[in-house]
């Protein structure tokens with residue numbers, strides 16, 4: 001309860017900051033603004049557009065950048081979304097996807113041995129695709145009947161082993177390194193060997209000579225740390241001071257070294273990257289640049305096809321699929337989108353959810369600057385209660401891909417995160433962490449914003465997006481424990497009673 005009250009105060013402060021952010025950003029624009037034309041156009045000019053954004057997109061995007069700077073919740077339609085006959089997507093490409101799938105299959109018997117909870121899924125780390133009709137009805141009621149799509153939840157909030165979407169990338173990246181080391185150290189003769197041998201004392205001793213490191217806002221660190229320690233690697237996780245204390249404690253309990261960074265976290269990660277480059281016994285798993293992480297997430301997108309088919313759903317022209325994905329640095333949503341587009345094709349639509357104070361992917365795409373611009377450059381704080389999404393700059397390589405994959409992005413206030421978290425619990429009985437809840441605002445943005453409606457119409461989703469299957473991809477929460485979830489709900493109920501600070505447009 002105490003945590004709830006405390007969080008309630010933080011949100012009240014955040015509301016104030018968001019309003020200040022609004023004013024600060026406006027001042028930032030008007031101070032530099034020459035007085036002619038609209039401030040958004042000036043802002044765009046000052047960002048030197050032209051990095052990878054199509055020319056015809058510029059006038060509308062100048063407006064979105066100035067709106068973004070005011071921390072106003074919005075929907076942005078990506079004019080760069082390609083007509084994705086899938087061969088058109090850049091690398092890593094289908095062979096690397098197949099390689100990732102094969103590697104996860106090879107490791108499945110070992111994973112079953114290390115994590116008995118994986119036995120029912122034969123060693124695959126996978127989540128359910130849940131029909132969520134009650135949530136769909138709630139969306140309909142809350143949008144005055146405007147939203148009427150069929151709603152599913154892809155339950156990565158309950159993903160085994162590390163309880164978040166980041167386990168897909170983190171576990172895969174560790175397994176890739178483990179395999180490489182096992183081959184080079186003679187622990188395995190080849191891909192056909194018995195991988196369960198990697199649980200034996202000899203392998204654990206060899207792995208223990210290597211250190212795996214990563215930098216993380218929380219969940220990637222947990223995923224890498226848990227998997228690395230299970231195999232016997234030494235592990236170091238660099239975390240920002242804001243990362244949740246329980247995540248740091250859990251990592252320390254399993255023997256990982258946690259390094260906290262009060263100052264420039266990105267610089268600390270850069271240092272860790274350099275250290276690893278100079279020492280063959282240290283391997284750095286790089287959230288901003290790792291293709292391995294990306295491939296681990298992408299396998300989830302590939303597997304989605306079969307999960308839908310098992311429910312009798314074939315995504316296509318008659319049944320478009322809309323994926324609502326939460327975005328921090330972009331690896332997880334980018335990978336999932338990439339895999340889904342490969343397996344399901346052009347009738348998959350990708351919508352990216354970000355906090356109003358940390359819309360790094362939207363900013364990177366709409367400005368055309370990708371990773372060369374950060375949210376603080378337009379006066380936003382980068383701070384949000386969605387700790388997994390509190391990222392100022394997107395991944396460079398993912399933002400390039402996302403420029404062609406994403407149909408649109410929408411932004412969400414902290415207050416909305418809590419409202420969605422409570423909605424989900426009341427309708428479907430599911431408990432997720434705040435970062436996970438960002439995706440649920442996608443329903444309202446699609447039908448209640450002019451830009452969302454324009455996208456829905458262009459994508460032929462039908463009246464109220466009703467022809468589409470909407471998959472809301474939850475991304476974390478299983479490890480939080482009942483007391484933290486109860487505290488989130490207490491906060492959400494307080495906020496529901498309090499007068500609103502302004503609904504989304």
Ligand SMILES: Cc1ncc(COP(=O)(O)O)c(C=O)c1O
Pocket residue numbers: 164165166217218219220326327328329330331332333387388389433435436475476477
């Ligand atoms: C719960 C949760 N959801 C979503 C994300 C976003 O993933 P990414 O940073 O790869 O975009 C994160 C990242 O840590 C997360 O922890």
